[in-house]
Amino acid sequence: MNVISLSSFDLSLAAFLLLLLAATSLRIGLGLEKRIIISGIRMTVQLLLIGMVLKVLFTSENFFLVGFMSLCMLLVAGYEVRARQKRKLRGSTGYLISTGSMLVSSFTVTFLALTVMVGVDPWYTPQYAIPMLGMLLGNTMNGVSLASDRLTTEMYNQRGMVEQRLLLGQSWQEASGEIRRDCMRTGMIPIINSMAAAGVVSLPGMMTGQILGGSSPLDAVKYQILIMFLIAAGTGFGVMTAIWLISRRLFDERQRLVLDCLTNIK
Amino acid sequence: MKEAPLLSPSPERAENSGLSLSHMSFLGNGPYSVNVKPGECIGLTGTSGIGKTQLLRAIADVIVHGGNCSLDGEPCSSFSPPVWRKMVAMIPAESFWWHDTVGAHFEDTSQRPEFLNLIEKLGFSSDIVGWQISRLSTGERQRLSLIRTLIQRPRVLLLDEPTSALDIKMVMIVEEILAAICDSLQISCLWVSHDIEQLFRVAGKVYRVEKTGFTEESDA
Numbered sequence: 001m002n003v004i005s006l007s008s009f010d011l012s013l014a015a016f017l018l019l020l021l022a023a024t025s026l027r028i029g030l031g032l033e034k035r036i037i038i039s040g041i042r043m044t045v046q047l048l049l050i051g052m053v054l055k056v057l058f059t060s061e062n063f064f065l066v067g068f069m070s071l072c073m074l075l076v077a078g079y080e081v082r083a084r085q086k087r088k089l090r091g092s093t094g095y096l097i098s099t100g101s102m103l104v105s106s107f108t109v110t111f112l113a114l115t116v117m118v119g120v121d122p123w124y125t126p127q128y129a130i131p132m133l134g135m136l137l138g139n140t141m142n143g144v145s146l147a148s149d150r151l152t153t154e155m156y157n158q159r160g161m162v163e164q165r166l167l168l169g170q171s172w173q174e175a176s177g178e179i180r181r182d183c184m185r186t187g188m189i190p191i192i193n194s195m196a197a198a199g200v201v202s203l204p205g206m207m208t209g210q211i212l213g214g215s216s217p218l219d220a221v222k223y224q225i226l227i228m229f230l231i232a233a234g235t236g237f238g239v240m241t242a243i244w245l246i247s248r249r250l251f252d253e254r255q256r257l258v259l260d261c262l263t264n265i266k
Numbered sequence: 267m268k269e270a271p272l273l274s275p276s277p278e279r280a281e282n283s284g285l286s287l288s289h290m291s292f293l294g295n296g297p298y299s300v301n302v303k304p305g306e307c308i309g310l311t312g313t314s315g316i317g318k319t320q321l322l323r324a325i326a327d328v329i330v331h332g333g334n335c336s337l338d339g340e341p342c343s344s345f346s347p348p349v350w351r352k353m354v355a356m357i358p359a360e361s362f363w364w365h366d367t368v369g370a371h372f373e374d375t376s377q378r379p380e381f382l383n384l385i386e387k388l389g390f391s392s393d394i395v396g397w398q399i400s401r402l403s404t405g406e407r408q409r410l411s412l413i414r415t416l417i418q419r420p421r422v423l424l425l426d427e428p429t430s431a432l433d434i435k436m437v438m439i440v441e442e443i444l445a446a447i448c449d450s451l452q453i454s455c456l457w458v459s460h461d462i463e464q465l466f467r468v469a470g471k472v473y474r475v476e477k478t479g480f481t482e483e484s485d486a
Contacts, residue, residue: 164362166328169352169418178364255347256328 003213015040057126066124070107070133077102077137081145087152087262089249097245098144105238106136109230117226135206135227136234139191143235144242147187151246152262154179162257172251180243187239191232198228282339284454285325285354285422289333292324293317295477297333302422304452307445309465311458311483312475318458319359321475322424325456326356337421355420359427361411368402368410369395375417384413387443389436404431412440416447423448423455429464441468 018040022033057065078099088094110133114123123129155162158179165175198204199221206227210220252258284304289297295317302308312318324331327342327350335342342350365371375381376395385394388409402410408431415423428444429437445468448455459465465472466485473480 160360161362161364163328164358165364166347167326167351167356167358168414169348169355171348252330254327256330 015044054126054130057130061122061126063122063124066126066129069126069130073134073137074099074103074107077141081141081148084145085149085152086265087149087156089152089246090261090263093249093261094148094246097249098148098242101144101238101241101245102137102140104241105234105236106133106140109234109237110136113226113230131206132227132230136231139231140235140238142190143187143239146190147183147239148242148246150186151179151183151243152250154183155247155250155257156259156262159257159259166255166257172247172255172257175257176247176250180247183243184239187243188232188236191235195228195232198224204228282336284338285456286336286339287325287333288335290321290324290331290335291333292320292329292331295320296479298475298479299333300473300480302454302456304421304454305449307448307455307457307469309457309459309462309469309472309483310475310480311460311462311465311472314460316475316477318475319426322356322426322456322458325422325424326351326354328356352418353420354422354424355415355418356424357411357415357426357428359430361407361414363399363407366399367395368397368399371399371410371414372417378417381413381417384416384443388413388439405433405436408432409436409440412444419451421453423453425455425457427459428457429459437464444468 018036022036025031025033025036053069057069078095081098081102082088082095085094089097110129111123113132114120114125114129118128120128155176162175162179166172194202194204204224204227207220207224210223211217249261250257250259284306285302286300288299290299291297298321300308310318310321320329323329325335327335327347337350337353342354345353363371369376372381372395382392385392390406390409394410399407408428412428423444425444429440432440441464444455447453455469457465457469462472462483465483472483472485474483
């Protein structure tokens with residue numbers, strides 16, 4: 001079975017719905033019309049570009065091109081994590097930590113899946129490697145940014161409490177234990193929830209795409225299950241790594257809470 | 267750790283005992299030098315914002331500082347931070363509590379006889395362990411925070427306005443209890459207060475904290 005190709009006219013009809021939404025937003029003074037239109041345009045351009053890039057990538061099957069593409073995705077994800085934080089770590093440290101924790105979790109998990117579970121040959125075959133890495137990075141990025149944003153904010157807001165615990169002779173691990181665990185939970189809850197709701201409340205996007213693309217539902221489901229496991233593991237370990245690295249930075253070698261490594265909120 | 271000599275302590279040893287600050291500096295303030303012998307209490311006063319609290323925080327090693335701070339001649343840097351902070355315990359002016367009930371903060375200490383003793387002396391009944399932290403008054407928190415630190419048997423006490431939220435009757439009781447405990451357990455004590463009369467009641471010597479060091483106050 002072949003996919004029914006969408007014409008530009010079909011897409012314009014759908015875009016018209018978005019314009020309608022923007023007009024309504026203007027009419028009732030919601031103030032979102034500009035952002036609706038800009039994000040709509042951004043999404044269209046980004047996806048068209050990536051479509052062309054993927055087309056080239058899929059025909060070439062070059063290891064270095066796939067590697068370069070993965071690196072770009074990682075760097076953008078690292079930038080996004082930093083941009084979504086209210087209080088960031090000063091300098092390049094914050095960027096290195098978020099990028100590093102995503103590199104460790106998403107890349108290893110994707111590599112494991114490609115070589116062991118999917119067993120595609122060569123393992124970097126872009127049709128498999130890029131979409132899987134993309135899904136892993138996207139989800140890990142969400143988890144890591146939620147968790148690290150919460151960590152720096154909580155440490156700042158609860159500095160009195162953390163310092164009180166240090167003054168009572170607790171180690172930095174004890175003094176920040178509850179906060180760190182809360183932040184890890186914050187980062188992992190979305191993926192745990194979506195595992196619980198998968199198939200009952202929501203039909204995951206990847207599976208839907210495969211079915212629309214003509215795969216048998218059972219094959220699609222199996223891939224979805226695999227991806228869900230990978231995403232949950234990748235997000236979980238990514239979040240833990242990020243929280244550990246950031247909290248190490250927030251205490252110095254004499255276990256003092258040092259908050260001047262965080263940027264101020266304007 | 268080195269052991270204290272059993273017989274005839276050398277004069278040097280005696281001079282070193284207790285808490286000594288030598289040329290302590292932080293955030294552009296200092297140098298501060300003083301020696302607080304075991305069982306001695308020294309009062310510190312000074313205008314608001316001069317850095318009295320920061321001085322105590324520097325001694326407890328929760329902010330970066332220069333110079334030396336030692337207990338019985340052993341420098342702060344030779345102890346792990348949690349060990350140092352348990353021995354050289356600071357009680358901040360505003361206390362923080364992180365569990366819901368009072369008892370949860372005293373989990374491993376509430377069975378000790380000195381806990382019950384302190385609870386009673388500071389005007390609480392033994393059902394205090396079940397109380398909600400959110401329902402405590404500022405004064406109650408201040409007294410409980412005193413107990414929370416004392417129960418850990420510190421060698422040095424750094425008190426930041428320890429009676430600021432108490433009524434005059436309770437102020438007297440706390441002064442008496444602290445004097446008795448510091449004397450019997452030979453605790454060195456630094457007491458920060460704006461109430462200069464109080465400092466002359468509790469401390470042998472009173473220093474004024476200036477940006478560039480201590481100046482001694484005389485009993486007027």
